[in-house]
Amino acid sequence: MTAEPKRASEWTIHGERVVDDTRRAVLSIADVELPDGVRFEQYVLRVPSAAMVIVVDDDERVLMMWRHRFIVNRWVWELPGGYLDPAEDPAMCAARETEEETGWRPRSMEKLVSFQPMVGTIDQENVVFLARGADFTGAAPDVNEAERVNWIPLSEIQDLIEDGSIVGAGSISGFLAVQLLKAQGKL
Structure with a gap:
């Protein structure tokens, strides 16, 4: 070769x-x-790869976490997710992190998009999944991860991006992919 x-x-x-x-x-x-x-x-x-998930319920609401990010010193809405453990399947990671961080177990996992957040400096694959529905496990969300967990109407996401409440590359990339699915009638 x-x-x-x-x-x-x-x-x-x-x-x-x-x-x-x-x-x-x-x-x-x-x-x-x-x-x-x-x-x-x-x-x-x-940096190790990361996976996150957009959980959408039957009312077209998205499961999100309100958390403080000290690096940018801001409170922001983010999707649940985290770093993959060595040899961990990205979908399993995204589902595990969602349950640990929010107390909700995704019902299904479908890959939406994979991206690199800063190709000029950082090598870190990020994979965003779509879950259609979730079941509450009864577990309290991890206090170290988020101040609160909310179901936010999908119709409000664009406003939250525009007002700076959603700034993470994973969240924004995932929501762009969801908007494409909606436009194609697949959501």
């Missing part, structure tokens, strides 16, 4: 040195050369 020829606009990586390596992230600095010969160092962050 032969390697594909290098394209004219492809960057050359001369090496990458690890700065910090933990269970949840590897930070490194890559020695990069542009096609015109300019060379520079680029920070690279490699």
Whole structure:
């Protein structure tokens, strides 16, 4: 098997040195050369894959969590989800995280979209699933995850994105995929 020829606009990586390596992230600095010969160092962050789920009930409401994100110092609405454990199936992760974080067990899981949140700096696949319905397990939501859990009408999601109450790439990407399904009559 032969390697594909290098394209004219492809960057050359001369090496990458690890700065910090933990269970949840590897930070490194890559020695990069542009096609015109300019060379520079680029920070690279490699993070375990994550999975989340948009749970939609029969009334077209979405299960969301109100939580504080200290990095941006804001309270925001987010979908339940989290990091995949090693070798964990993304759908199983999304369902497990939903139940742990909200007390609701998704009834079904259907892959909506997979994306990379910041391809210029971060390598972290994110997978968003759609669950049609959920059953309450009786468990209280994890106080470390969210202040509250609510069912929000799908019709209000755009307003929450516009007013900055929903800012996460996973939530927004997932809702865009749901809007496409609705437009196609598949939701």
